Structures are given as structure tokens and as C-alpha cells.
Amino acid sequence: MxxxxxxxxxxxxxxxxxxxxxxxxxxxxxxxxxxxxxxxxxxxxxxxxxxxxxxxxxxxxxxxxxxxxxxxxxxxxxxxxxxxxxxxxxxxxxxxxxxxxxxxxxxxxxxxxxxxxxxxxxxxxxxxxxxxxTEPPESLTQAQIEALRLIAAGDRHAAAAAKLNISESALKARLMSARQRLLARTTAEAIQRAKDYRLM
Structure with a gap:
């Protein structure tokens, strides 16, 4: 990033x-x-x-x-x-x-x-x-959007990973890739930017 x-x-x-x-x-x-x-x-x-x-x-x-x-x-x-x-x-x-x-x-x-x-x-x-x-990305992957949405809804990492039927480390990797794509330092910032950019 x-x-x-x-x-x-x-x-x-x-x-x-x-x-x-x-x-x-x-x-x-x-x-x-x-x-x-x-x-x-x-x-x-x-x-x-x-x-x-x-x-x-x-x-x-x-x-x-x-x-x-x-x-x-x-x-x-x-x-x-x-x-x-x-x-x-x-x-x-x-x-x-x-x-x-x-x-x-x-x-x-x-x-x-x-x-x-x-x-x-x-x-x-x-x-x-x-x-x-800082040009906003055209889109996020479906996997990135799903991970951000669950965290935005209040799920903890373990619960979000379970809902997606993936490991917690896989969930964290999706969140990290979303943060990088959105130039965000935190997941909360990534969620806000994805909403601002109308990507989720």
C-alpha cells in the first residue's frame, strides 16, 4: 500500500x-x-x-x-x-x-x-x-465485500469466519486486502471508505 x-x-x-x-x-x-x-x-x-x-x-x-x-x-x-x-x-x-x-x-x-x-x-x-x-477503486471483490459487511454488522472475526465457512486467518486476509485496496489503516476506516465510495 x-x-x-x-x-x-x-x-x-x-x-x-x-x-x-x-x-x-x-x-x-x-x-x-x-x-x-x-x-x-x-x-x-x-x-x-x-x-x-x-x-x-x-x-x-x-x-x-x-x-x-x-x-x-x-x-x-x-x-x-x-x-x-x-x-x-x-x-x-x-x-x-x-x-x-x-x-x-x-x-x-x-x-x-x-x-x-x-x-x-x-x-x-x-x-x-x-x-x-487515492483514486477510489472501481470495485472490491465479493469476498472482500462480504467480510467487510459482517464486521460492519458487528460480528467478531471468529463469528464472521464461521458464517462465511472460512478460517479466521482467511477472513483476516480478506480484510487486509480490502484495507490495502481502500488505502485504509484500519478495518473501520475501510468500511467507511467502502460506504463512501458506494462499493458495499
Missing amino acids: PTLDPILHSLGLMAPAGYFIGLHIRYASPLMQFSNYDQDWLDHYTEKAYALRDPTIAWGFSKEGACRWDEMGVPDPFGLFDEAKQFGLEYGLTVSCGPMSSRTISSFARSDRDFLDQEIEKITHLVRRLHDI
């Missing part, structure tokens, strides 16, 4: 004031998201319901590519960018990629200076890589 941690670490180094990455936005919410913005900013953003008014999200749905916040040209009637500066998000960059049906939108911030062209190029490459490796 490809791990996302090295990519997220690299992005964090290039965006010392934080980032937010929403991967494969479908039905208005991302299938996976990562953020390391300061908690005070996240609380303020949530309290003000900025997700509904965020110029970076509007830009991300209207265009693909990368754009510095001060070059965006999108109306900001609620002054989100000015408020972000009060939390150390002085300079920003938004990167958007993927089809409208599965769009990835991400933003990155610095407090010290604007992003350099070569940094924008590298960040864009890493976001596209994240988008590609």
Missing part, C-alpha cells in the same frame, strides 16, 4: 503556515482530507462557516491548476483572506486537479513570503500524485 505520509510531510515543509487538502470531492465533501492548519484558524473557519464562502474553493471548482491567493481574482465579500492573515496565513496558494465529478482542491500557506514558482510546480506535482494514488 503506498503511504501518503512522505508526500504530506514534504508538503508540510513547503507550507510552514499549514495546508488543507480535500481529495476527490464528491457530493460536496471530500473522500479523504488532511489539514495541519493551526487549530485556532480551523475553529474560526468552522465557526464562520467559511467552507460555504471560501474563494479558494470557488476558484478550485472553476479552474484546474495552481494560483497564488493574491492573483485569484475571485470575490471575497466576507474578507476571508484578510482574516486568514490574522492567523498567520499571510501568503497562500491553491491547487486544483481532477474531473468535476472527483475534484481535489488544496490550499497551502506561509507567513513569511509568497510561494516561489519552483515551489508551486513541486506542490502541484505532489497534489496530483496524492490525487492519483
Whole structure:
């Protein structure tokens, strides 16, 4: 299973004031998201319901590519960018990629200076890589779906294995292969992703 941690670490180094990455936005919410913005900013953003008014999200749905916040040209009637500066998000960059049906939108911030062209190029490459490796699978095997469904219904491993007429180790192998396919760290996460992706 490809791990996302090295990519997220690299992005964090290039965006010392934080980032937010929403991967494969479908039905208005991302299938996976990562953020390391300061908690005070996240609380303020949530309290003000900025997700509904965020110029970076509007830009991300209207265009693909990368754009510095001060070059965006999108109306900001609620002054989100000015408020972000009060939390150390002085300079920003938004990167958007993927089809409208599965769009990835991400933003990155610095407090010290604007992003350099070569940094924008590298960040864009890493976001596209994240988008590609988290592409939801088209399907799971019937064996994987059955194993996930039984665990989701509350069965323990031994009971689920008995119902499927397989050994407990065979059940665990099915669950592990489902986790790998869904890029999930735990079975609970795999179950949630399979539901989100409408695979079970």
C-alpha cells in the first residue's frame, strides 16, 4: 500500500503556515482530507462557516491548476483572506486537479513570503500524485465485500469466519486486502471508505 505520509510531510515543509487538502470531492465533501492548519484558524473557519464562502474553493471548482491567493481574482465579500492573515496565513496558494465529478482542491500557506514558482510546480506535482494514488477503486471483490459487511454488522472475526465457512486467518486476509485496496489503516476506516465510495 503506498503511504501518503512522505508526500504530506514534504508538503508540510513547503507550507510552514499549514495546508488543507480535500481529495476527490464528491457530493460536496471530500473522500479523504488532511489539514495541519493551526487549530485556532480551523475553529474560526468552522465557526464562520467559511467552507460555504471560501474563494479558494470557488476558484478550485472553476479552474484546474495552481494560483497564488493574491492573483485569484475571485470575490471575497466576507474578507476571508484578510482574516486568514490574522492567523498567520499571510501568503497562500491553491491547487486544483481532477474531473468535476472527483475534484481535489488544496490550499497551502506561509507567513513569511509568497510561494516561489519552483515551489508551486513541486506542490502541484505532489497534489496530483496524492490525487492519483487515492483514486477510489472501481470495485472490491465479493469476498472482500462480504467480510467487510459482517464486521460492519458487528460480528467478531471468529463469528464472521464461521458464517462465511472460512478460517479466521482467511477472513483476516480478506480484510487486509480490502484495507490495502481502500488505502485504509484500519478495518473501520475501510468500511467507511467502502460506504463512501458506494462499493458495499
